[in-house]
Amino acid sequence: MPVSNGSWIKKYKLLLVGIVSLFLSFVFLFILNNFFLFALFLFIFIIVLVYNFVKVTRSLVDLLGTRLMLFITVFVVFLFFLLLAILIDGSLNILQKESLSDLIFSSTWKPFSGEFGLFAVIVDTMIVTAISMIIAVPISLLSAIYIAEYAPKKFRNIVRPFIDVLAGVPSVVFGLCALLVFVPVVREDVAPFFGSTISSGFSLFTASLILSIMVFPIIISLCLESFNAVPQALKEASLSLGATKWETVKKVIFRASGPGVLAAIFLGFGRAFGETIAVSMVIGNQELIPKSLFGPGQTLASLIASNYTEVSSIPILASALIFVALILFVVVLIFNLLGYLVLRRASKRWAY
């Protein structure tokens, strides 16, 4: 059968690639002892072989491609459940040794003596998260409104980059700044102002401060997206009916972007709740509930960072820390689920 010159050379080239790959793979296996590259080139060889013998049609590519995409998606969902499963499995050890109520309601955390009470840490976590949200939410909302509605365009263009950069700053850098700036300020100025003279600066308050700064960009950028999504027509309609700008903001924009704002707050909460490094650098690392905000404490996340080095010496500590991670995961899970359900309902109620 007459075969045109072009396709003969092509077939020849491909076979050549295949043979070279096979050869290279053996070189890597036996001479250079590199298993991975051996596998890689063997794989290439097999692909070439398959390509030669299987009719590769567009519909085959579509089928394989779609199947692959499905596989990867299912794989990632599987990873989610795997994460949960491994955390649960790792916690079993300590759940067997200590009762759940002991773990959660006892305040004594002394790993070397076998005591793993998390109550103080849980309370501290709630306090720190609550305060940072109390500080961050109003400031972020007001900023977002200002940027979206009141700011002149030039100002807006200057502020947006600020927010983006703030969002990207790594938590260690925040921690470092807090260490240098906030700790002394709290120790020398803020705490005495509120009547506490023995604060070392390493306190729940300091942690809340730096957390709120970390949360600003999250809430602001999500709120901005929601505000910008409110159709201009709606705003104009409100203004044309005689409402002032602030009334428009309060009654129209907030209502219309309500779900988005809620989502922003939830996300900010998640960040404040789970932040590890910055908090552990300024919170004082003591597993107790301080008498004032200016005393030291420990959050669930910073507890893990402070104790992970001893897991090899105290095997059950590993299980305890995995349990703490499980708590973090479950709380975030519940919050996200709640957020999702609330948002669905709110979207329906606030739909426009």
Next chain:
Amino acid sequence: MKVRTQKKLKALIAVLILCMVGIASLAGCTSQKENTIIKVSGAYSLYPMMIIWVQEYQKLHPEIQIDVTSGGAGKGMADALSGSVDLGMVSRDVTAAEANQGIVAVAVVEDAVLCTINTANPVIDKILEKGLTKQQLRNIFINYSIPTWGQLVGDANITDAIKVYSRSDPCGAAEAWVLYLGDYTQDDIPTIEEITKVKGDDSMSKAIASDHLGIGYSNVNYIYSNTTKTPKEGIVVVPLDLNENGTIDPEENFYANRNDIVNAEINNTLPSPPSRLVYLVTLNNFTGITKDFVMWIITDGQQYTFDNGYSPVPSDLLDEQLRILEGG
């Protein structure tokens, strides 16, 4: 998108993929790692000494690469247990559980933990004159039963509170200090708000230096400046009233200069604890270049200890260390 930008992007992606393949290929390397790397990690208190040893040893053996990182005694022990380092620097005794897992320890220097207060302490003269006994220190750190400096020295006029500092991270310094006070562990220092727990030896020095009512404890090398050999600015060492006679005798007074402390460790005028041995640990046994290195450390390496604020391994323990090293 413009074709040129697209092409650039494609090129960039291709380069990235090549990089990843390159890195991944490193994984496949099952070739024998040339046995010329010793990995060490662990206690901050031994870190400066180890660096000196590494520098000197590499002058003699330039083909050997020694990778030393810090991370604390806890990390050193953890790394040794997992086999990811050849030597762990550990500034506390090996626990039974760790020994059961196969940890073997060789003492390589002697170090000390001392009690520190601020130079502007209200009762500093009395303390320097009389020192503090074990019982008094126990009441401060473990029982937290002495609220003011006045009560400590018997002067009712002074009502400034005693601000106790301790370590929040599990560390050898705390272990050694509480061991001196009695049969305690670090957990026995109460977790109460009034006792400020700081992270790391340096935070302790800083805290004492900045709090005129503070009292704490630190490794020798974090108290004394490496250049002047005297205590760092703002810090004074509390003399220990070892013979409990209510005053500091001349032979108990060796805190002005780091060299005096080291000599006290050598002569045993400073008891153990608070002076303590610092160990290099490994899993199962010392072999190969690791063993040679440790052997050098406890023999020739000992000459460098004094100038760096440590005292050498006591001579009566040396034979035992050699025996442990040989795997006996």
Next chain:
Amino acid sequence: MLASVFIVMGSLILIVTVIVLNGAPSLSFEILTQTSGGGFYLGAGGGFLNAIVGSLLLALPATGLAFVIGIIIALYLQKDFLKPGFANFVRLCLDILWGVPSVVYGVFCLTIMIAIGMTGGSLLFGVIALTLLEIPIITRSIDESIKMIPLGLKESAYSLGSTKFETAMKVVRKQAMPGIIAGVLLGFGRGIGDAASILLTVGDSNYFPTSLTDQTAALPTMILNLVSMPDQVVQNKAYAVAFVLLVIVLLISMVTRYLTKKSSKHIIK
């Protein structure tokens, strides 16, 4: 209200100023091109090149892997492939994974490391932890930008006979390019700066990692190490490292803006 904006901007300015003022004096050619062996932590010479290289070797493969997985999933989440119900379930899972604190990924990897006996830390598990961290970020970013593609574009492709897979690969992907790039850069920035996940998984080293099972230094962990050293001079070097991290973040931010602006000119609206 204006005051709140100034508070927010002020905090960024504060952070940048503090880092720059404290970090710039310690920066030098030497510190950026040498590794940390032999005395860097004690005030002698040396630098943190091993941390820079380590961070890159962690973040680049992680971002690459997360990108490949992310774009595939994001494309698959379109209505063309998946029923909206299941797609929203997947999105919910991804949102939860996004909200999970990075320390949980570190603990997850640590658990596996303990199980196989490799508790010292390795490049491999650092990459795994970072990949897990970045997948939700990149996927959701790309997903958001794909959502904005006009339906008409895809319908035209289908009407010309293109298969679902082809449309996804050739049409959708190119249209969503600015969003994809932004998402990838966002993921990369997170990967290079995040400390909690690699704190537990990569250990430390003074040299460059030579295999996936080696421990490695990284920029965030190096900051933590330097801050705990006794010498004030050494601690200041932590600010130099933070400075480098800030510069990287700034660069990413600028590049994202530039690319988004440039390529959105050529998108069909």
